[in-house]
Amino acid sequence: MADHNVDLLVIGAGASGASVAMEAVRRGLTVALLDAGDIGGGTSCRSTKLLHGGVRYLELAFKTFDLAQLQLVREALLERGHWLEQAPFLAHRLELVLPTDTLWGQLYYQAGLGLYDLLAGQQRIGRSRGISRDALQESLPMLKPGRGGVAYSDGQFDDARLNLLLARTAEQGGASLRTRCRVVGFERSADGRLSAAISETDTGMQEHWAAGVIVNATGIQADSIRQLADPQAAPRMLTSRGCHLVLKQNLCPGGQGLLVPSTADGRVLFMLPFHGRTLVGTTDAPCAIDAATTPTNEEEAYLLGYVRQWFPAVSDPTVTSRWAGGRPLLRPAGDSLNSSRVVREHEVEQLPCGLVSVMGGKWTTCRPMADDTLQAVAAQMGRPLGAPQQLNLLGSADTPSETRQLLMEQAGQLKDLLPDGPLRDQQITHLQSNHGLQALPMISRVDPTLRQPLSSVIPLCQGEIDHAIQREHSRSASDVLSRRCRLAMVDLAEARRLQPLVEERLDQLTGTAVSTSPINHQLMP
Template identity: 35%
Template sequence: MRLQRFAGIANRKVDVLVIGGGIAGAGVARDAALRGLTVALLEKHDFAFGTTSRSSKLIHGGLRYLEMFDVALVAESLRERERLRRMAPHLIRPLPFLIPVYRGAKRGMIQIRVGLALYDLLTPGRRWGRYGGLSRERTLTLEPGLDGRDLRGAGFYFDDLLLNPERLCLENVLSARRHGARVYNYARVEEFLRDGSRIVGVAVRDLLTGEVTRLRGAVLVNATGPWIDEVRALAGLDGGRRIVRTTKGIHLLLPRLTSHAVYVQARDDRMLFVIPWRAFSLVGTTDTDFAGDLDRLAATAEEVAYLVAETRRVFPRAQISPADIAYTYAGVRPLTYEEGKRSWQVSRAHKVIAEGEGGNFLSLTGVKLTCYRQQAEEAVDRISELLRRGEPVRTHRLGLDGLDTETTLLEARILVDAAAEADRYAVEPALLETLVETYGCGYREVLDRTRGHPDLKAPLCPSNPDIAAQLVHAIEQEAALTLTDVLLRRTGIGTGPCLGRDCAEAIAARMEALCGWDRARRERELAAYWDEVALGQRFRERGGSGGESAEP
């Protein structure tokens, strides 16, 4: 019999009740918990299920925002990029970018050089060298697959690659929990509780058991991303007024095309990313208004055709076709709503919007991966004012390494002696490197599980380096409650080349034993996982609207 997850907190009151377990909600929960406030975090799916896991995997300063003359947003983004480098060095890597410039392009070499000079000037520390322009010959030497016809040269600069956005979100959740927050995935808010006209709590359903519990909070934070207006309507606060504009972006995973990231103007003046990530090139993105099912997002055939055509134009020798696509994914941005603007014109600045009696219902709009920490700080500053208590912010000083190490010490600690550590645990150096990239300083907690249990060093998948100890760790320490949680958001298996085809059955069997599932539950878990994978292949259906089985 499953233990009631809300035992000990039911009907109690916390200082901060956060709805939404993506990067925005996770950031607020961590910040508030570190300031000594009592916190409960509720997520109706799994942590990082939504927009967080469907991004371009970049921590960036927002070079494009300079065209909108939003220098303040660029400066803030560059400052937060530097902080995240220190907070999570195991998850973030410097990434060199090329901006190819072609004859007749809207953005010429002079404009690119001026923009990059300003970007360089605004960059704190300028750690990776100066930015500037490259000749046509140098550009083609660096990326010979680019179309050389009418190429004038390229801009060159650095931003950062976020290896695993899901882990960044999870590290915030786990840090919040270490500091006293109660965190729950698969917990859906179904009703808001009121005392007179004031919102004072929620009725929340455990989607795994059906149990309904009442939780109370002095301040409620709506950090649900594209679901923000839906939650406001449930709370009776929308008044027919929108505060978010939901725009859809899709990405393709193709065989590796480049060693640098390429940021290039498309024929319709949009900007196209081609980003080296693991064994793939990540190609994106689109930017179109969206009003469909936020829980069942998929790329359409038309959206895929657009990105394939633009990729073929930029890399003609690669002869890319839809058959080369490993999978796709789609996400929806929760932009702050601005009347009368096209999607690409809407400001990417974030806001903390207070509503309800006493302003105790806060909605977070416009959140970006790069600036999530700053937005969380602003939200918790507002909460501290409402509660008239709370300690100073500490999130910028404590690492997201599994141990909350001071950032001044973290970078040195993360650079472990791989050979010595591999000998100590009797594992291959390549595995150790993978574990450090995943868990930071917390890799030892995973490997310590293998002492006396050599079977936990066994690979979970023949196509991926992840080991059985990671599965046990995910279940026992990281709130992995489903097969899909493990494959897509705790390990890199489901987003790797095999998509789980080589191992999902075996991992489900392991989870059956570890979690006490019966055979029927195991089959439901497999069906749910293959259904999720099928969304990434839906564009192959005639018309791009059907769903095909991804199961082998």
């Protein structure tokens, strides 16, 4: 059994775990990051792809006089601004419209969204504004006529790629990163506190990880690790499934998204531009953990019903991909498991055995979650951590302005390296969106014969597939086609067409062609 010794062991390589690992490396800790599946292979790759403060949480804060919800919105808006600045290649501003056909509705939304803008402070990315019926019809030409609305700005991003870059940045900073590596047990010191973890790969190989502190960042699976460490620990997690569909029809050709603020049962729906198609989501439905990643027929029918209602010209929408993800809802300590008092705030818990668990929260606020977790780590260690050192996110430069300038220069250099054809501009955009400033060194290493785009949906090439396998910890077709690029998330049939090639390259480069997802025994988004 291989033996390792680190300051900090992080279990779970989703958004929160990867952020904890990166921030810990920046503070001089030796770190190991383990995941039972792929990097970001759970909830973190199945979001609505929005970096946002949460308009509905703002409304809830005022309806319930809940200052905690207001603070959550403020924190998330600041973080939205951070990611738009630091990772402009995979995050961008997106304007959304709340439709209304009444003057009162216009005034209500403008007042609320004006406050939303103000809460962002210096990180404000745009001003909310009224939008006329004619302007809305021009932006969303298939929308049912007769409505104006209020437009506001949030961010849209590639969740799986940002998660991957956080984990790989931590790795380049010195962290040990393992995937397909499940924690199966813990060891304790004489005083009963956790001193080590035992992990096991899918081939049965075990490793021993002695650690000063162990952090549980496993999202909806947090209770399983908590109870492995302490069988008496009371459950804290509830799971709510968010369902998403991708439609072949581009309902948002003007680049604006649509927010349906209230459905018949009070849920909120988004219809967003997504790789030239339309992303529709999301429903919130309580579910068991093992049902968190599977959309139901009822949920799909629910979403399509609202598509037809708002876009009556689209009587038969074509679904090209579908996915679901389980949101980790945290119930307050001491409440019953069926408590309705579930919130999107996060909490850092310390069990008597020493396990630190970061639970709840949302994608946009993964950095504050990491900071709070490291405060608990420092308390466990009994000493302050070092000041954070600069560690640029992989693909970015020292400053946001330098990143943008170098991306423009790199685009011209990529043009000279890529095949001259109808997809070249699309391929340049794709490469930079996925790899940032690493796009040029990556493609330069690729044999020119392997740079040809393989799909008109997302123009990945065989060189990228090899890069994903050799340098990005891909070990299955789902890893490559769902998370390293988003092809399966956009068009599952097109991803299945390329699946044999990906499996062939996996077999040739690693000898372990794994066609199944760790969550589902099929290629899946």
